[in-house]
Amino acid sequence: MTEPLLVVEGLEVEFATDRGWVQVLDGVSFTVDRGETVGLVGESGSGKTVTSLTVLGLLPPESARITAGSIRLDGRELVGLPRRKMEALRGDELSMIFQEPMTSLDPAFRVGDQIAEVVRRHRGGSKRAAWARAVEVLSTVGIPHAERRARSYPHEFSGGMRQRVMIAMALSCEPKLVIADEPTTALDVTIQAQVLDLLRAMRDEFGTAVVFVTHDLGVVADICDRAVVMYAGQVVERAGVDALYEHPRHPYTEALLSAMPQLTARSGRLATIPGSTPPAGAMPAGCRFHPRCGHVVDACRDTAVAEHPLAEGGTSRCLRVSELALKGSA
Amino acid sequence: MTNAVNASQSTSGSVSPRADPAGPVAEVEDLTVDFRLRGGILGRGGTLRAVRGVSLEIGERETLGLVGESGSGKSTTGRAMLRLVEPTAGSVRLDGEEITALGRGDLRLARRRMQMVFQDPYSSLDPAMVVGESIGEPLDVHESLSRSERSTRVGDLLEHVGLSATYAQRYPYEFSGGQRQRLAIARAIALNPRLLVCDEAVSALDVSTQNQILNLLEDLQAEFGLSYLFIAHDLAVVRHIAHRVAVMYLGEIVETAPTDRLFDRPAHPYTEALLSAVPVPNPRRQRERERIVLRGEVPDAANPPSGCAFHTRCPHVMDVCKVEAPPVVTAPGGGTVRCHLHT
Ligand SMILES: Nc1ncnc2c1ncn2[C@@H]1O[C@H](COP(=O)(O)OP(=O)(O)OP(=O)(O)O)[C@@H](O)[C@H]1O
Ligand SMILES: Nc1ncnc2c1ncn2[C@@H]1O[C@H](COP(=O)(O)OP(=O)(O)OP(=O)(O)O)[C@@H](O)[C@H]1O
Ligand code: SF4
Numbered sequence: 001m002t003e004p005l006l007v008v009e010g011l012e013v014e015f016a017t018d019r020g021w022v023q024v025l026d027g028v029s030f031t032v033d034r035g036e037t038v039g040l041v042g043e044s045g046s047g048k049t050v051t052s053l054t055v056l057g058l059l060p061p062e063s064a065r066i067t068a069g070s071i072r073l074d075g076r077e078l079v080g081l082p083r084r085k086m087e088a089l090r091g092d093e094l095s096m097i098f099q100e101p102m103t104s105l106d107p108a109f110r111v112g113d114q115i116a117e118v119v120r121r122h123r124g125g126s127k128r129a130a131w132a133r134a135v136e137v138l139s140t141v142g143i144p145h146a147e148r149r150a151r152s153y154p155h156e157f158s159g160g161m162r163q164r165v166m167i168a169m170a171l172s173c174e175p176k177l178v179i180a181d182e183p184t185t186a187l188d189v190t191i192q193a194q195v196l197d198l199l200r201a202m203r204d205e206f207g208t209a210v211v212f213v214t215h216d217l218g219v220v221a222d223i224c225d226r227a228v229v230m231y232a233g234q235v236v237e238r239a240g241v242d243a244l245y246e247h248p249r250h251p252y253t254e255a256l257l258s259a260m261p262q263l264t265a266r267s268g269r270l271a272t273i274p275g276s277t278p279p280a281g282a283m284p285a286g287c288r289f290h291p292r293c294g295h296v297v298d299a300c301r302d303t304a305v306a307e308h309p310l311a312e313g314g315t316s317r318c319l320r321v322s323e324l325a326l327k328g329s330a
Numbered sequence: 331m332t333n334a335v336n337a338s339q340s341t342s343g344s345v346s347p348r349a350d351p352a353g354p355v356a357e358v359e360d361l362t363v364d365f366r367l368r369g370g371i372l373g374r375g376g377t378l379r380a381v382r383g384v385s386l387e388i389g390e391r392e393t394l395g396l397v398g399e400s401g402s403g404k405s406t407t408g409r410a411m412l413r414l415v416e417p418t419a420g421s422v423r424l425d426g427e428e429i430t431a432l433g434r435g436d437l438r439l440a441r442r443r444m445q446m447v448f449q450d451p452y453s454s455l456d457p458a459m460v461v462g463e464s465i466g467e468p469l470d471v472h473e474s475l476s477r478s479e480r481s482t483r484v485g486d487l488l489e490h491v492g493l494s495a496t497y498a499q500r501y502p503y504e505f506s507g508g509q510r511q512r513l514a515i516a517r518a519i520a521l522n523p524r525l526l527v528c529d530e531a532v533s534a535l536d537v538s539t540q541n542q543i544l545n546l547l548e549d550l551q552a553e554f555g556l557s558y559l560f561i562a563h564d565l566a567v568v569r570h571i572a573h574r575v576a577v578m579y580l581g582e583i584v585e586t587a588p589t590d591r592l593f594d595r596p597a598h599p600y601t602e603a604l605l606s607a608v609p610v611p612n613p614r615r616q617r618e619r620e621r622i623v624l625r626g627e628v629p630d631a632a633n634p635p636s637g638c639a640f641h642t643r644c645p646h647v648m649d650v651c652k653v654e655a656p657p658v659v660t661a662p663g664g665g666t667v668r669c670h671l672h673t
């Protein structure tokens with residue numbers, strides 16, 4: 001089989017609102033290879049979390065629906081998979097790490113028991129074996145005295161350690177794919193760096209693939225092989241990270257890169273992208289970015305723009321992609 | 331427009347006492363905050379000293395950045411200054427007035443002069459109320475305004491944070507994350523505070539939205555003379571917005587400095603490691619970057635190491651560090667540092 005590990009194709013998702021069903025994802029497509037780390041970046045509200053939840057089969061069933069598209073994991077179609085089968089996949093082949101470990105860990109149970117519970121649910125086996133596995137993964141993620149610390153409760157760990165406990169739980173069944181939504185946003189940069197090192201080690205050891213959702217373009221530069229840039233419910237650019245940062249091919253990516261505050265010197269007034277994100281259900285005609293784009297021409301205002309495949313690999317959803325020379329980050 | 335924010339000073343309540351008009355807006359001295367733990371590793375209770383003798387000052391129109399290890403006590407420091415958690419010991423003065431000694435009623439009055447903006451804009455607005463109600467709430471608590479005065483004030487506040495006055499009638503779910511953060515700021519400045527504590531106020535936002543909020547904070551500071559305690563993990567943001575920076579590690583401030591000095595010539599080994607761990611937003615340069623890797627575990631805050639609290643992980647550790655706590659000394663180039671390399 002030559003298909004990538006994860007193939008998301010033409011995904012469309014709608015949410016129920018007071019104004020009826022409103023589309024929040026429009027034709028989202030991307031792939032993730034085995035052992036690859038793909039960054040999912042973009043404007044607040046652009047659909048990164050909804051994309052992650054859709055792949056994980058965690059959309060709220062009463063208020064959300066997939067209206068088109070396909071999600072294949074290792075060749076298996078996930079859209080339309082019965083709930084129970086999806087549950088079995090999660091934790092086994094597919095797992096997740098969220099931003100706030102305190103909300104995903106149960107404060108009333110020892111962390112070792114919580115990991116062991118996941119192991120038993122997916123792998124069966126004895127309580128003793130599951131506990132041993134829990135201790136093993138805790139020590140893999142660098143928790144010292146794992147045997148003893150497995151008996152601790154979540155509040156007895158620091159934020160960074162809790163995040164590692166979450167990672168241990170996510171990795172306990174050696175999943176093929178981990179979806180991590182802002183896993184380091186609440187951590188200081190030294191602990192963030194440790195967590196990223198850990199994810200790299202997991203990739204090298206188990207070939208784990210990761211979808212990494214983040215606002216932090218420094219983190220993407222550090223850990224991702226490729227990036228998917230989202231704007232207003234659509235993928236606007238896909239590229240390898242070197243190309244993306246040095247030669248962005250979509251004006252939104254360019255604007256994002258140029259707005260980054262610099263660590264090395266204080267800037268004057270910080271750059272912003274004029275205007276604001278269009279609300280779901282009221283997307284502008286033509287290119288969705290056109291009201292805010294510095295390179296807009298008349299054609300952008302009325303022609304809906306498709307994703308253009310690029311010669312160097314990747315795609316851009318910009319009408320002017322072949323004529324624009326956009327600025328990257330130095 | 332100005333009266334939207336200034337009126338609160340003249341309407342009700344006592345005018346804030348200011349011992350020294352040129353003195354700092356906020357002065358924190360030897361602040362200590364303990365938490366009682368229920369059941370430790372072995373089922374024993376205990377005390378966790380989250381903030382250990384923190385002293386800092388924030389001047390008028392000054393932004394003090396507060397950075398450091400996750401769990402080092404940054405939020406607790408900010409919350410204790412507003413007495414959202416009770417300080418165990420130490421002093422907090424706002425415009426010269428001792429906050430820690432205030433009774434309930436006086437504390438309520440003092441709170442109008444200090445406000446907090448949190449990371450999660452969702453938590454600071456009541457989802458069941460139109461946002462005009464949430465923003466006007468502090469006005470109701472502290473001032474008696476007629477309906478029309480109140481709605482004018484709310485409208486002015488909304489316009490001040492870059493939103494239309496007509497948004498007052500909408501519910502929180504109709505706003506994006508960035509807009510909600512603007513609403514939280516509008517609510518926080520409703521009573522013309524002297525000091526805003528911003529705790530990871532922009533960290534959930536994308537870069538462009540984050541920058542809009544930072545620009546807004548700078549505008550409000552210039553216009554109303556606000557002072558900020560700006561708590562953040564994003565060091566590039568701190569470099570941009572802060573005039574001075576304090577670095578915390580395990581409940582203590584280990585370094586303070588004018589912003590440029592801190593970033594260009596860090597004096598404390600922890601600060602140095604922190605700066606080296608910031609990923610550069612360029613993959614090629616990031617791959618070439620050398621990071622100072624901190625060995626060892628983050629120590630348990632309930633059981634801090636002897637001597638210098640950082641000695642278990644410090645790349646420059648010496649014998650003296652293990653036994654003797656370093657004093658706070660003046661750092662080369664300005665500010666202070668707590669490290670034996672400088673004593
Ligand atoms: N339960 C829901 N009901 C209605 N709309 C929703 C729901 N969840 C998300 N949305 C909408 O879907 C869109 C995408 O939201 P999503 O949370 O995926 O954004 P995001 O890219 O993760 O943003 P952020 O960076 O702020 O986390 C937004 O317009 C949001 O308002
Ligand atoms: N209500 C509480 N009860 C017990 N311990 C607490 C409580 N609040 C905070 N702590 C502990 O106090 C210490 C300082 O926490 P604080 O939230 O102030 O850190 P922080 O520097 O803001 O960290 P972060 O960067 O992760 O937000 C931590 O060890 C934390 O676990
Ligand atoms: S299509 Fe036009 S408006 Fe859209 S990004 Fe390209 S240049 Fe800008």
Ligand SMILES: [Mg+2]
Pocket residue numbers: 048049050
């Ligand atoms: Mg999200």
Ligand SMILES: [Mg+2]
Pocket residue numbers: 404405406529
């Ligand atoms: Mg905090």
